Amino acid sequence: MRFSSLSRRHLCTVAAASLLAAGLPGGMALAQSPYPAKAVKLVVPFPPGVSPDVIARLWGEGFTRLTGQPVVVENRPGASTIIGAQAVANAPADGYTLLWTVNNTFSINPYVYKKLPYKAEDFVPVTRILSVPYVLVTSVDSKYRTLQDLVREAKARPDALSYASAGIGQGTHVALARWLNQAGLKMTHVPYKDQFVPDVIAGRIDVALDASTGAIPQVRAGKVRALGVTSAQRIAGLPDVPAIAELYPGFVGDSWHGIFVPKATPDAVQAALLATSQKIMADPAFRAKLLDYGLTPVGEGPEAFRKFLDEDARAWAKVVKDNHITAE
Structure with missing residues (x-):
């Protein structure tokens, strides 16, 4: 599943925005851009309080501090991020x-669901x-x-x-299936519609993958024991x-957070948004908070x-196909 390529004009505008972020003269033209001239709505396809919501709000605070415009987080949970997307x-x-979303939206859903009300080409990754x-x-x-011990x-x-997940085709399901494939192991999947960690704590479920933001606390x-992390290195x-x-050398099962806009969003707006976000990412306090949550700052x-x-979509598509993962 591919996103449309950036135009030459857009690349030039992004370069100008980067200069502006660095305080260089090349960005002077963009400094006159009116964006943002009003509040920005940030759709998060998850309920309040979970990892994407928490970090999106943290990013929104930085956006407001830099631009003077409020960020209104609109939680649109449900259907594996489909409703929000x-x-x-x-x-x-x-x-x-x-759209502030995770890997399910573009890297997993297109291969799990036979029909979606959106496609990658409807968006531009920022x-x-x-x-x-x-x-x-x-x-x-x-x-x-x-x-x-678990492997033996x-x-x-x-x-x-048994292993629990947040639902069929969710990142917590597909990532563990990916590891089981590589390890040559078989476990029984128990999908949940709600919180699954309480049953892990109680011992009713043997293991589960949980996002670092929830697992670390x-x-x-002392409520759960951590056996491993899905990143390439320790966190x-x-x-x-x-x-x-x-x-298991080469295994990686991480998710991610990213910002997307509808296709046809003006190049100058995309560039201004990117420049502001990169300023937020460069803030040591913001990065420290991400690391404390067990997250890895990227900012690309x-x-x-x-x-x-x-690359992400190809990798997860293979896992979905190999494990015959489907959802309605």
Whole structure:
């Protein structure tokens, strides 16, 4: 699933915006741009309080501080981000309705669902804000003290162990399926429509992947035990927890957060939005908060983001196909 290429004019405008962000004379023309001249709506396809919502609001505070315009976060949860994505795809392409979303929207949903009310070509990627490691957790009372303990048990009893997720085709499902494929293991998937971590804490479910933002507080509170993280290396928030890649080289199962606008959004608006976001990303306090949540700051621009999206979609499409993951 591919996004349309940037025009030469857009690339030049982005370059000018970057100069402006750095306070250089080349950005003087863009400084007269009226964007943003009013409040900006940021659609987050998740309920309040979860990781994308928390970080989107944090980014919004930075946007307001830099531009003087408020950011109104509109939570549109449900249907694996489909409801929120559809709302933005149908919004005016003027830069005042943005989509803050995760990998499901463009890298997983197109391969899980037979029909979607949006397509990648309805959007332009502006910037990938961060990477979201998942943490493989089990109950603190579990006999699995290490990833190796879990692997030995799973090999000895195929399909006997259970793993939870936030639903069929969700990142927490597909990422764990990806690891099981690489490890040659079989476990029984138990999809949830609501919170699944309480059942992991209680030992009713053997393991689950949870986003670092949710998992780290639970680990620090002694409610769950972390067995591994899905990022290529260990994360600062859990330095003693190994990356799954240490045992299974090459494995990566992270999600991400990124900002998108409807197609036909003016190039100058996209460039101004990118420049402001990169200023936010350069703020040491903002980056420190991301790291404290176990997140990895990225901040890349549209060209790098587009290339990443193509690679990300190919990788997750294979997992969906190999595991026959479908949803209505």
